[in-house]
Amino acid sequence: MKTNLYLIRHGEAVVNVKPIVGGMRGDTGLTEHGVQQAERLRDRLRDTQEIKADILIASTLPRARQTAEIIAPALGLSLTFDEEVQEMRVGEADGMSNKDAWENTAPHDLTAIPSVSSRPVAKAGAVLCCGLPMHSAVSPANIRVKPLWWSVTVV
Helix, strand or coil: CCCEECCCCCCCEHHHHCCECCCCCCCCCECHHHHHHHHHHHHHHHHHCCCCCCEEEECCCHHHHHHHHHHHHHHCCCEEECHHHCCEECHHHCCCEHHHHHHHCCCCCHHHCCCHHHCCCCCCCEECCCCCCCCCCCCHHHHHHHHHCCCCEEC
16 A cells, blocks of 8 residues: 655745744744635535545644644644654744845855755754655655555645
């Protein structure tokens, strides 16, 4: 049997609107619109039953936690929070405006970096998986998901 993996992006986050670099300190959760988006998804999943999941895993970032907490009842599952499914650690840029982070902390030699989407954001930052597992088949969470939840449906 195969493992089915559904990836659900969080609703609109405050850090997407401000714009602020959103790590654990800078991320303040969803906007009102983001909450509405998550509620619409919850209602759709409840009404259609299109995903029959066995496991629900969410990042520990507030925007992801809040989205997962809203949709969990539609799936009838308890949540497993896992910091390894954070797409990246933003290091010292956490909570800065995007402009300040880019000007003051981001690496400036982008020619040495194969993909802007897979580079550390700032000093003390680290790319973990940049959108598990679409950008990295060897992310820590992806390596752990495969053997632990073989032949199940993971959201």
